[in-house]
Every structure is written in structure tokens, then in C-alpha cells.
Amino acid sequence: MIIEGYAVVFDEPTDIGYIEVIERGALDDCDMRDVCLKYNHEDTWLIMARTRNKSLQLSVDDHGLKIYAELIDTNTNRDVYKSIQAGLLDKMSFAFSVDKEEYDYETDTRRILGIDKLYDVSVVDVPFYDSTEVYARSREDYIKEKEAKEFNLNKQKVRLLLGL
Numbered sequence: 001m002i003i004e005g006y007a008v009v010f011d012e013p014t015d016i017g018y019i020e021v022i023e024r025g026a027l028d029d030c031d032m033r034d035v036c037l038k039y040n041h042e043d044t045w046l047i048m049a050r051t052r053n054k055s056l057q058l059s060v061d062d063h064g065l066k067i068y069a070e071l072i073d074t075n076t077n078r079d080v081y082k083s084i085q086a087g088l089l090d091k092m093s094f095a096f097s098v099d100k101e102e103y104d105y106e107t108d109t110r111r112i113l114g115i116d117k118l119y120d121v122s123v124v125d126v127p128f129y130d131s132t133e134v135y136a137r138s139r140e141d142y143i144k145e146k147e148a149k150e151f152n153l154n155k156q157k158v159r160l161l162l163g164l
Contacts, residue, residue: 005134
């Protein structure tokens, strides 16, 4: 049971009563030595994967923080995995401490410039950042599927506009 996704997406604002943005470079000096993969940040659930035993791998790219996890065969992991496959769970979150931030009070924006420590990445029901994603297949297959759905939707819109 392998899942992939982005727990952090750079330069994507989220509005939660104020605007928050994780800046590109915020993870450059971040301590990610022992990060757990959880469900909804819950300490009452068993950990699904972990960097310490290499069942969770984290990599930073231009888009954000990518996760790759191989889940062990447990009831709770199977439930989460099946929910991801079915599209019921498709977002992520992360628990962290801030090292450096800036506030713009005119635009009510908080910019996270540096993250000190990453504690967990989580598959979540309701994300803080809606631009995150998690999927139970390769990213390439996910993108092809998403593009095909968007193409078919656009094709339907054109047909409706043309009265076909």
C-alpha cells in the first residue's frame, strides 16, 4: 500500500480569517529527521509510516514537500488507504514549529519564511491548505487521470455552449 502526495505546497495562500503562505525555501533548514505520517494529526491512531524506519520518505522540490509512504498491513492503514483510493481522503496537512515569519497587517497576511521542525505529515479530512494532495497511485497516473477528467468536463461545456 503506497501513497504519495504533497503535504506542503509553496506560495499557495490559504484564507483562514487571515492569509497564510508557506514561502519557497521555508524548509531549507528544517529538522525532518523523525517525522511521522498520521491520520488527522491524531496521537490516538497508530502511526502509519515514519522517516526513522524509512517507510516514509520526504523530498522538497519546486512545488513543495512531497511524501512517499509504504504503509504496513494493518486494519487502520487499510481503511485509510482504501479511503484515499476511493477519493474520500485526498488532502494533507503538517504539524510544525516556525523559525521565521513575517506579517503584513495591511493585507492581513502571514508568511512562513522558515520552519524549524516538522513533527508530522497527516492525511486529513479537512485541510488547512486546500492545495495539498494525497493519492494511492503514481503521480503520473494521477495527473493523467485529472487531465482526462478536466478535458472531458471542458468538452461537455463546449457542447452545452454550442447546443450539441
